Amino acid sequence: MWQEQDNQLTRSFMFSDFNEAFGFICRVALIAEKLDHHPWWSNVYNQVTIRLSTHDAGNVVTEKDRELAAAIDKLV
Numbered sequence: 001m002w003q004e005q006d007n008q009l010t011r012s013f014m015f016s017d018f019n020e021a022f023g024f025i026c027r028v029a030l031i032a033e034k035l036d037h038h039p040w041w042s043n044v045y046n047q048v049t050i051r052l053s054t055h056d057a058g059n060v061v062t063e064k065d066r067e068l069a070a071a072i073d074k075l076v
Contacts, residue, residue, distance in 0.1 A: 002069050007060045009052040009069050013076060021046050024075060031071045037064045 002011045015021040021043055028050070032038045040051040050072065052065040 002073075004061060007053055009061055009065050010049070011069070011072075012047060012049045015046045015048070018045050021048050024048060027075050028072055031075075032068060035064070035068055035071070037068050039068065 002009045004010075013021075013024065015024060025041065025043060025048060028039065028041075037052075037054070042049045052061070052068055053059050054062040054064050
């Protein structure tokens, strides 16, 4: 579930292993590129954390962030 705090949408995802986590990152990257809206993320072994905010709007959550979050949700 996405959490909105500190002007960001944040969510962590857990996978069975690093390969599954990295595959998820690659799929998110393709969507982000298509939407021209790129997330901040981190990956440690099987966990991926994503933070979304719109830099052009002053680092706040916008419809672009909600659209990308919804697209990411469809992957899991």
